[in-house]
Amino acid sequence: MKQEKRETWQSRKSDTTRIAVLEAATQCYIKIGYANTTVTKIAEEAQLSRGAMMYHFDDVQAIIVASVGYLTEKRLEEYEALLVKAERQAGGRVTEESLEMTINALWKFFHSRYHIAYQELIVAARTDESIAKVMHPAQQEFDKRIAEHIRSHFPAWQGVEEVRETITELYFYALQGVSFFSLSTNKQPKIKRLFSLLVKTALNEYADATADIKEAN
Amino acid sequence: MKQEKRETWQSRKSDTTRIAVLEAATQCYIKIGYANTTVTKIAEEAQLSRGAMMYHFDDVQAIIVASVGYLTEKRLEEYEALLVKAERQAGGRVTEESLEMTINALWKFFHSRYHIAYQELIVAARTDESIAKVMHPAQQEFDKRIAEHIRSHFPAWQGVEEVRETITELYFYALQGVSFFSLSTNKQPKIKRLFSLLVKTALNEYADATADIKEAN
DNA sequence: TAGATAAAATACAATAATGTTTGTTTTAAT
DNA sequence: ATTAAAACAAACATTATTGTATTTTATCTA
Numbered sequence: 093m094k095q096e097k098r099e100t101w102q103s104r105k106s107d108t109t110r111i112a113v114l115e116a117a118t119q120c121y122i123k124i125g126y127a128n129t130t131v132t133k134i135a136e137e138a139q140l141s142r143g144a145m146m147y148h149f150d151d152v153q154a155i156i157v158a159s160v161g162y163l164t165e166k167r168l169e170e171y172e173a174l175l176v177k178a179e180r181q182a183g184g185r186v187t188e189e190s191l192e193m194t195i196n197a198l199w200k201f202f203h204s205r206y207h208i209a210y211q212e213l214i215v216a217a218r219t220d221e222s223i224a225k226v227m228h229p230a231q232q233e234f235d236k237r238i239a240e241h242i243r244s245h246f247p248a249w250q251g252v253e254e255v256r257e258t259i260t261e262l263y264f265y266a267l268q269g270v271s272f273f274s275l276s277t278n279k280q281p282k283i284k285r286l287f288s289l290l291v292k293t294a295l296n297e298y299a300d301a302t303a304d305i306k307e308a309n
Numbered sequence: 310m311k312q313e314k315r316e317t318w319q320s321r322k323s324d325t326t327r328i329a330v331l332e333a334a335t336q337c338y339i340k341i342g343y344a345n346t347t348v349t350k351i352a353e354e355a356q357l358s359r360g361a362m363m364y365h366f367d368d369v370q371a372i373i374v375a376s377v378g379y380l381t382e383k384r385l386e387e388y389e390a391l392l393v394k395a396e397r398q399a400g401g402r403v404t405e406e407s408l409e410m411t412i413n414a415l416w417k418f419f420h421s422r423y424h425i426a427y428q429e430l431i432v433a434a435r436t437d438e439s440i441a442k443v444m445h446p447a448q449q450e451f452d453k454r455i456a457e458h459i460r461s462h463f464p465a466w467q468g469v470e471e472v473r474e475t476i477t478e479l480y481f482y483a484l485q486g487v488s489f490f491s492l493s494t495n496k497q498p499k500i501k502r503l504f505s506l507l508v509k510t511a512l513n514e515y516a517d518a519t520a521d522i523k524e525a526n
Numbered sequence: 527t528a529g530a531t532a533a534a535a536t537a538c539a540a541t542a543a544t545g546t547t548t549g550t551t552t553t554a555a556t
Numbered sequence: 557a558t559t560a561a562a563a564c565a566a567a568c569a570t571t572a573t574t575g576t577a578t579t580t581t582a583t584c585t586a
Contacts, residue, residue, distance in 0.1 A: 106563075125436035127344035130543060142544090144564040151545070214493045215432045219342035231493045258502045265486030265503070266479065272489055273482065276431045276448045285475045286482070293510050323533075347573060359574090361534040368575075 110148050112138045114162040117155055118209045126212035131155070157226050160213055164230040166206040168237055174201050179245050186248045186298050191291045198263055199283075202271040211272075252301035259294045266290060327365050329355045331379040334372055335426045343429035348372070374443050377430055381447040383423040385454055391418050396462050403465045403515050408508040415480055416500075419488040428489070469518035476511045483507060 116138035120129040131152050135142045149155045178197035182190030201207060217223040242249075242260060249256035270283065333355035337346040348369050352359045366372045395414035399407030418424060434440040459466075459477060466473035487500065 109563080123436065125433060127433055128436065131545095132543070141565045143546095143548095143566065146545075147563065152543095212432065214489070215429065216342060216344055218492045219340065219345065227493055228495050232496065235494070235496075254502075258499070258506055261499070261503050262483065262506060265490065266483045267486070268489055269482030269484070269486035272431070272485055275435045276444055277452070278445050279449065282475070282478065285471075286478055289475055289479060289510070289514070293506070296513065297506070326533080348575095349573070358535045360536065360576095360578095363575075364533065364535095369573095 106148065109140070109144070110158075111162075112140065113145055113148060113155065114159055116140075117159050118163065118166075118206065121159075121209040121212040122205060126216050153222055156213070156216075156220075156223060159209075160223060160226045160230050163206050163210040163213065164234050167201075167204075167210055168234060170204050170206055171201050171238065172241060174198075174204075175241070176245065184246075184248055186295070188291055188295065191294050192287065195263065195267070195287050195290055198267045199270075202267045207271075249298070251305055252298065255297050255301040259297055262293070263290060323365065326357070326361070327375075328379075329357065330362055330365060330372065331376055333357075334376050335380065335383075335423065338376075338426040338429040339422060343433050370439055373430070373433075373440060376426075377434075377440060377443045377447050380423050380427045380430065381451050384418075384421075384427055385451060387421050387423055388418050388455065389458060391415075391421075392458070393462065401463075401465055403512070405508055405512065408511050409504065412480065412484070412504050412507060415484045416487075419484045424488075466515070468522055469515070472514050472518040476514055479510070480507060 113134065116134045117129065119137050120133050124133065131142060131145065134155065135145045138145065145155075149158065174197040175194065178193040179190075182193045213223060213227065217227045242256070246256070266286070270286070274280075330351065333351045334346065336354050337350050341350065348359060348362065351372065352362045355362065362372075366375065391414040392411065395410040396407075399410045430440060430444065434444045456474075459473070463473070483503070487503070491497075
C-alpha cells in the first residue's frame with residue numbers, strides 16, 4: 093500500500109519546513125551543544141512555533157533521530173566536495189603535494205559545521221539507545237560511500253588496497269583525534285609536523301607496497 | 310586570612326562526601342552521558358540528598374567545574390599506572406614489542422572510565438564557557454605532566470626530542486580518534502593493522518633520527 | 527552537659543521543558 | 557463557493573529541574 097507521493101504544494105512546503113527544522117537543530121548542536129538543545133530553542137532558531145514543529149515531528153526523539161540522517165547526508169556532501177576539489181588540484185599521482193592536499197581537505201572536513209554537529213550526536217549516541225540505533229547503520233553507509241569514493245578517485249592505489257585502507261584509517265583517526273583534542277585546548281598543536289609525518293608515512297607505505305608488486309612480477 | 314585547615318572529623322567527612330559526589334557525577338557522565346546528567350541523578354547515585362549535596366557545592370556549575378579537576382587528576386593517575394606498567398614490562402629499548410605495549414597501554418587509557426567521562430566534558434566545554442575556562446588550563450597541566458612522564462620514562466629518545474614529540478602526538482591523536490569513532494560504529498576497525506603501522510612509523514622515525522645524530526658526529 | 531557549628535535531610539518555590547489539545551490560516555478539490 | 561485537509565499558532569497541563577529556606581542530626585568544644 094505504498095502511497096504515491098505527488099509533488100503537491102503541501103509536500104513541498106512540508107519538505108522545506110522539515111529541512112528548516114533540521115537545519116535549526118544542527119545550528120543548536122553547533123552553537124549551544126546537544127546537551128543544551130531543547131525543542132523550544134530549535135523552534136526559535138527555525139523561526140517556527142513549537143506547535144508547528146510538533147506537527148512535523150512526533151517528539152524530540154524524532155527530531156534527533158532525523159538529525160542523524162540529515163547530518164550523515166550533509167557530511168557526505170561536504171566530504172565529497174572537499175576531496176574532489178583537492179583531488180582535482182592534485183591530479184591522480186601519489187606525491188607529497190597531493191597527499192598534503194588530501195590531508196588539508198580532511199582537516200577542513202573534520203572542522204566543518206556539519207561534522208561538528210554530528211560529533212555532538214556521536215557522543216550522545218553512546219548513552220542513548222535510540223540515537224545509536226539509527227547512527228550505527230548510518231555510519232556504516234557513510235563508511236561504504238567513502239570507501240567507494242576513495243576507490244574511484246584514487247586509482248593510483250589500485251592493487252594495494254590493503255595499504256590504502258590502512259592509510260585511510262590512519263588519516264581519519266589521526267585527524268578526528270586532532271579535531272577532538274582541539275576542543276579541550278587552546279594551544280595549536282604542531283599540526284605541520286604531524287602532517288609531514290602522515291605524508292611521509294603514506295609515501296613510504298605506498299613505495300613499499302608497489303615495490304612488492306613489481307618484485308612479484 | 311587563610312584559614313588553617315585542621316584534620317578534624319568534619320573536614321574528613323566533608324572530603325569523602327565531596328569525592329563521593331564527584332564519583333557519582335563521573336558515573337552519571339559514563340552511564341547516562343553529560344546531556345542527561347542532573348543534580349538529582351548525581352545525588353541519587355551518591356546516595357545523598359540533594360540538600361546535602363548543595364551544601365558542598367553552590368550549584369550545578371560548581372559540580373561540573375570540580376569534575377574537570379577531579380577527572381584530570383584521575384586520568385593522570387590512570388595514565389601513569391598503565392604506562393609505567395607497560396614500560397616496566399618492555400624495558401627501556403625502542404623495539405617493536407615495547408612500542409606495541411605502549412600502544413596497548415594507550416588504548417586502555419583512551420577506553421578507561423575516567424577518560425570516557427572526561428570526553429563528555431570535553432564536548433560540553435566547546436559550548437560552555439565556564440567549563441572551558443577551567444578545562445584549558447587543566448589540559449595544559451595534563452599535557453605538561455605527560456610530557457614530563459615521557460621524558461623520564463622513555464630515555465631512549467633522548468637527543469631526538471622533536472621526533473619523540475611528533476610520534477607522541479601521532480599516537481595520542483590516532484588513538485583518541487579510534488576511541489571516538491568506536492562510539493559511532495559497531496564494527497571493530499582493523500586495529501591490528503593500524504597499530505602495526507604506528508609501530509613501524511615510530512621505528513622508522515627513530516632509526517632515521519638516531520642515524521642523523523651518529524652521522525653528525 | 528550545654529551551646530555552637532558542621533553535615534545532611536526535608537520542604538518549598540520558581541522556572542523550564544515537554545507533550546497535548548484546541549484554534550486559526552492557507553491551499554486544494556469538488 | 558464550500559468543504560476537506562494540511563500547515564501552522566496559541567494555550568494548557570504536567571512533569572522535571574533547579575535553587576533556596578528550613579529543620580534535623582551529629583560532632584566538637586567550653
